[in-house]
Amino acid sequence: MDSLTRLFHSPPASVAAAPPDCLVIGSGTAGVTAALALVAEGYRVAIIEAGPFVLAEHVGSGPFAKQHAVVPELHDLVRHRTVWTDEAHAGDAAAGTLETNNNAWLAVGGRTLFWGGCTPRFLDSDFADWPHDAASFRPWYERAEALIGASGAGVGGAEADTAPDFIGSSAQTRLLARLIAAGLPAGAPPLGLDTRPVRNGSMSRGFDSSVARLLRCPSLGRASDGAALTISTECAAIALRRDGARIVSVRVQDRRDGAIRDIAARHVVLAGGAVQSTRLCLASGLEQVDPLVGRYVGDHLFVQAVLRLPEPLGHHAAYAFIPPLPERPFHVQMQGMFGETWYNPLDATMWLDGERDGRYLLYYCFGISKAPHAAHLALSDVAGADPLHRYYVVADRTPEDLATLDAMEQFTGQVASAIGAEVFRMQRHHAGAALHEFGGLRMGASAEGSVTDPNGRFWRIDNLSCMDAATWPSQGSANSYLTITATALRNAAALAGALRDAA
Secondary structure: HHHHHOOOOOOOHHHOOOOOOOOEEEEOOHHHHHHHHHHHHOEEEEEEEOOOOOOOOOOOHHHHHHHHHOOOHHHHEEEEEEEOHHHHHHHHHHOOOOOOOOEEEEEOOOOHHHOEEEEEOOOHHHHHOOOOOHHHHHHHHHHHHHHHHOOOHHHOOOOOOOOOOOOOOOHHHHHHHHHHHOOOOOOOOOEEEEOOOEEEOOOOOEOOOHHHHHHHOOEOOOOHHOOOOOEEEOOOEEEEEEEOEEEEEEEEEEOOOOOOOEEEOOOEEEEEEEOHHHHHHHOOOOHOOOOOOOOHHHHHOEEEEEEEEOOOOOOEEEEEEEEEEEEEEEEEEEEEEEEOOOOOOOOHHHHHHOOOOOOEEEEEEEOOOOOOOOEEEOOOOOOOOHHHHHHHOOOOOOOHHHHHHHHHHHHHHHHHHHOOOOOEEEEEEOOOOOOOOOOOOOOOOOOOOEEEEEEEEOOOOOEEEEEHHHHHOOOHHHHHHHHHHHHHHHHHHHHHHHHHHHH
């Protein structure tokens, strides 16, 4: 892997020697989407990524998809454990005495190497407490869907599919018919999965992954060669160095040899994900500039189950999606068919490998979450710990959350009954387990009550932006990937315009 890394890795010293217009922190879908958009506008962009290069595409798009023993080991190359807790145990978390209970990843491409692929949009009502409405966000959804090669029902905002469904089996047809007959508006899911036929010299690309998009960009090269787009791997941002209302440099650490260096840039872009972007701001003392930094952190409500049918459906593949409704603030994904099993978060491709005689469906229900002010990320007091891992999240379930979780569990029984199945196993997960984090750098229409403006620009720091879900005041029931990508496109376009105006 190291020999391949040398083809595109730029040592931090070479980046610092010719400061870029924009320094992007993180190479997941937020960071790469923003970086590619800014390069397309003529800006020189450097990405720094704390993790190593391990895969050039999503694990399900290559030969590893069928290697069930290998995929968890790939995760372990770049995975670390984290803590989400409640207020009653926050002191233990600060002291580092709580057991870890969640996963996080550091790699070129981040979680886009392993994500599950479901890409629904938020409902219009989900934008009610955002500083911009659903109508203005819709064009960014369309661009994001085109960018990632999304396919399936509802893509492009149209009733008709713009590309074939990934699964079109007789088992899925029968499963959907049973749900619809029971009054549940089920359909095939929208997926961030290119299903276009191979033609005219162009190949379909499988699962979207930011690392594949990055490597396809002709502007990517080494800083020493004057490339417009560069990436420094295993390079951790440990502090934002500030002089008044400006970030003068980003202090980085080369994780290969421990060397520390400062990299200056005209503008700094946070794109490490809601947790890491917020953690870096706290590690840099930005809560002294704005006490809301670190507040309003949340995650999806998550109920998981396995449903057992009385007999096989006669095909290995089925995937049903039950969308949310304004009166039902959660959605359902069901994937199968399997022998008795339970979702393993270290095998994101499990649902691709069903069994013709399987009778079990994996069931995931994600619910809307609106984090209160009290929900927050904090730095732990563990001496000598890796600064990237020295944090915890405090997120108590609100009475509204508990009521929604009750409804989600009850709905699970309704779905099982509709398809003639039984609930074989069900679990209500703790906060953070859905891996769909948001908040910490809340956006708003004015500096009063928010950290960033509607375009992710910090109100009180002139040259700092955030492109990921850290800015979201809340999230809908939909999986985060598409909306993060659309947010990055929107915020990058606004930043490019602002940089032109300031030139």
